[in-house]
Amino acid sequence: MDQYINTPLTMDKVKGLQAGDYVYITGTIYTARDAAHQRMYQAMEEGKEIPFDLKDSILYYLGPTPAREGQVIGSAGPTTSSRMDKYTPLLLDNGLKGMIGKGKRSKEVVESMVKNKAVYFAAVGGAGALLSKKIKASKVIAYDDLGTEAIRELYVEDFPVIVVIDSKGNNLYEIVLQSS
Amino acid sequence: MRNLHTDEIIKNIKEMCIEANYKLASDVEERVRGAYDQEATALGKQILGQLAENLDIASEDSIPICQDTGMAIIFIKLGQDVHIEGMDLEDAVNEGIRQGYEEGYLRKSVVGDPLIRINTKDNTPGIIHYEIVAGDRVEITVAPKGFGSENMSRVYMLKPSDGVEGVKRAVLETVKLAGPNACPPIVVGVGIGGSFEKCAVLSKKALTRSMDTSSPIEHIRELEDELLLEINQLGIGPGGFGGKVTALGVNIETYPTHIAGLPVAINICCHVNRHVSRVL
Ligand code: SF4
Numbered sequence: 522m523d524q525y526i527n528t529p530l531t532m533d534k535v536k537g538l539q540a541g542d543y544v545y546i547t548g549t550i551y552t553a554r555d556a557a558h559q560r561m562y563q564a565m566e567e568g569k570e571i572p573f574d575l576k577d578s579i580l581y582y583l584g585p586t587p588a589r590e591g592q593v594i595g596s597a598g599p600t601t602s603s604r605m606d607k608y609t610p611l612l613l614d615n616g617l618k619g620m621i622g623k624g625k626r627s628k629e630v631v632e633s634m635v636k637n638k639a640v641y642f643a644a645v646g647g648a649g650a651l652l653s654k655k656i657k658a659s660k661v662i663a664y665d666d667l668g669t670e671a672i673r674e675l676y677v678e679d680f681p682v683i684v685v686i687d688s689k690g691n692n693l694y695e696i697v698l699q700s701s
Numbered sequence: 702m703r704n705l706h707t708d709e710i711i712k713n714i715k716e717m718c719i720e721a722n723y724k725l726a727s728d729v730e731e732r733v734r735g736a737y738d739q740e741a742t743a744l745g746k747q748i749l750g751q752l753a754e755n756l757d758i759a760s761e762d763s764i765p766i767c768q769d770t771g772m773a774i775i776f777i778k779l780g781q782d783v784h785i786e787g788m789d790l791e792d793a794v795n796e797g798i799r800q801g802y803e804e805g806y807l808r809k810s811v812v813g814d815p816l817i818r819i820n821t822k823d824n825t826p827g828i829i830h831y832e833i834v835a836g837d838r839v840e841i842t843v844a845p846k847g848f849g850s851e852n853m854s855r856v857y858m859l860k861p862s863d864g865v866e867g868v869k870r871a872v873l874e875t876v877k878l879a880g881p882n883a884c885p886p887i888v889v890g891v892g893i894g895g896s897f898e899k900c901a902v903l904s905k906k907a908l909t910r911s912m913d914t915s916s917p918i919e920h921i922r923e924l925e926d927e928l929l930l931e932i933n934q935l936g937i938g939p940g941g942f943g944g945k946v947t948a949l950g951v952n953i954e955t956y957p958t959h960i961a962g963l964p965v966a967i968n969i970c971c972h973v974n975r976h977v978s979r980v981l
Contacts, residue, residue: 586765587806595806596764596767596768598767625881643881643941646767646881646971647972647973648754649766650762650764651751
């Protein structure tokens with residue numbers, strides 16, 4: 522089913538999303554990949570603040586190419602999510618509701634998603650030029666020294682993603698392999 | 702003896718790094734676009750349509766095809782009658798990469814020490830494979846490689862008794878494990894024979910060979926065809942969301958090996974299989 526949603530990703534919206542749904546997201550989302558996750562995780566373990574409010578937020582696993590003059594952002598497709606698995610349950614326990622990436626997730630992440638009612642979306646890997654067109658604003662809000670791995674606040678319009686794992690734990694990647 | 706100045710090498714490597722990241726080689730592009738008609742699922746078709754559109758946007762609006770503009774893998778076939786003048790060849794190659802990734806607005810994705818992990822901020826060093834060949838030309842291939850798919854690649858040290866069935870099992874197992882992580886539809890490079898490191902280099906080299914060509918060895922050519930067919934029955938499909946088109950091609954390179962061994966390397970590449978070659 523095609524669905525259009527706006528951020529924040531509140532519980533009622535999460536419950537309406539099912540594995541296999543094609544979803545267009547509009548609103549503010551945040552980027553973080555390996556190094557930013559490691560830093561946020563460390564900060565949280567030490568009881569420190571992290572750079573944005575996790576409640577009902579969506580994280581996009583992205584490290585873009587540099588923008589040219591006049592462009593909002595460079596190529597901006599998803600990176601492989603499993604590298605973030607180690608850090609994800611703690612973020613979910615603290616209010617993160619949606620993640621955009623590509624590829625499989627660990628059992629621990631899926632369990633934490635079911636417990637916390639969260640959604641895992643995939644964007645199309647290797648379509649970074651196309652996806653960059655759906656990003657209307659981008660600014661680095663933390664960890665500038667990490668370069669492409671800094672945390673960015675993005676404003677996206679009709680950003681196309683597919684629900685891979687829903688809040689009940691249904692997994693599109695597994696469903697399609699069983700049916701083939 | 703022919704003289705070749707490193708300024709030429711720097712300029713060409715720079716241009717090739719940029720070209721590779723904005724426009725796919727024709728064999729890859731044709732297969733990405735052609736996959737739409739072969740795909741049966743609606744979602745698979747939608748994804749393949751987006752990949753085709755992505756290629757249009759990349760070249761029209763000068764945005765790299767993928768944000769992972771890769772680690773620069775460079776193959777150099779150095780004619781033994783060429784004299785390189787100017788600077789060290791290795792420094793020249795890295796200077797070309799540095800300039801290409803900077804001027805081409807490409808992502809700097811290399812860390813210096815693999816454990817301390819500080820970004821080198823200019824995407825160097827590249828990985829250079831040299832081969833000394835006859836003649837007075839230098840053939841350079843630049844193949845920027847993304848790590849979503851690189852991470853799903855494997856080496857198997859099979860036994861001679863495992864034979865061709867063992868090779869097939871290894872390839873299919875690797876593709877299955879890669880699943881959605883490697884950004885399917887994928888291109889599969891396979892190296893068979895040699896030693897532990899030789900088969901790995903062969904598998905990378907296989908990815909730089911045009912999919913319009915087949916192996917010149919008949920039974921290997923058949924194996925390429927059979928593997929492609931079997932991979933496309935796994936059901937992984939575009940993006941891993943299910944479907945028929947899991948791989949665009951399988952290229953195999955072989956080398957003699959030891960009486961006791963059958964090394965096999967499978968280098969997985971996504972549909973953004975970038976490679977540009979020039980002869981200087
Ligand atoms: S695997 Fe390929 S298509 Fe996917 S993100 Fe990496 S470079 Fe891009």
